[in-house]
Amino acid sequence: ENEGARFENMVAVHLQKFVHFYTQIGAAKLNLYYLRDIDQKEVDFIITLNNEPYIMVEVKLSDKKISSSMFHFQKQLKAPINLQLIFNLETISRSCFINDHNIYAAPSKTALSQLI
Numbered sequence: 001e002n003e004g005a006r007f008e009n010m011v012a013v014h015l016q017k018f019v020h021f022y023t024q025i026g027a028a029k030l031n032l033y034y035l036r037d038i039d040q041k042e043v044d045f046i047i048t049l050n051n052e053p054y055i056m057v058e059v060k061l062s063d064k065k066i067s068s069s070m071f072h073f074q075k076q077l078k079a080p081i082n083l084q085l086i087f088n089l090e091t092i093s094r095s096c097f098i099n100d101h102n103i104y105a106a107p108s109k110t111a112l113s114q115l116i
Contacts, residue, residue, distance in 0.1 A: 007087050008044060008059045011108065015045055015057065018115040030054070041069045046079065053079035055097075062088040064105045074103060085111055 012032075019030040029050050036042040047055040056079045058067045066084055074082055082103040083096060089107040096111035098104060 004059075004061050007061060007108075011057065011059050011085060011112065012045065014112045014115060015047065019047060021116055035073060037073075041072050043067070043069050043073050046073075046077075053077040055079060055081040055083070056103075058084045059108070060084060060086050062086060064089070066103050066105060070103050074101070083111055 015032050019032045022028045023030050031048045031051070033046050033048065034042070034044065035046045035056070043056050044059045045055075045057040046053060047057070056070065056073060056077070058070050060067075064084075064086060070082060070084060073079075078101060080099045080101055081097050082101070084103065084105045085108040086105055087108050089105070091107050091110045096104065096106040096114055
């Protein structure tokens with residue numbers, strides 16, 4: 001079995017739950033997408049808020065080096081929150097959702113626990 005694919009699916013479920021929750025209570029109009037361009041550059045997930053880029057998420061098991069695709073798409077889309085979620089990274093005690101247009105590597109356990 002592919003551990004990376006299972007982890008990516010788990011993150012997808014958490015993000016979809018986040019999107020549905022805030023949309024259903026009427027707090028925000030969120031949507032979840034996969035992002036790939038004509039050159040095959042991709043980011044695992046992008047959440048839009050009112051059809052505008054809001055949160056970009058790349059998922060990695062252990063690689064702390066920020067994906068070049070994250071930089072590529074951030075330059076174009078200018079999403080305010082950008083995370084590379086890493087499974088094998090120690091939890092932290094601060095918010096992972098920093099709204100400053102920078103890209104951060106964040107422990108998946110911490111970030112996913114802060115969604116709802």
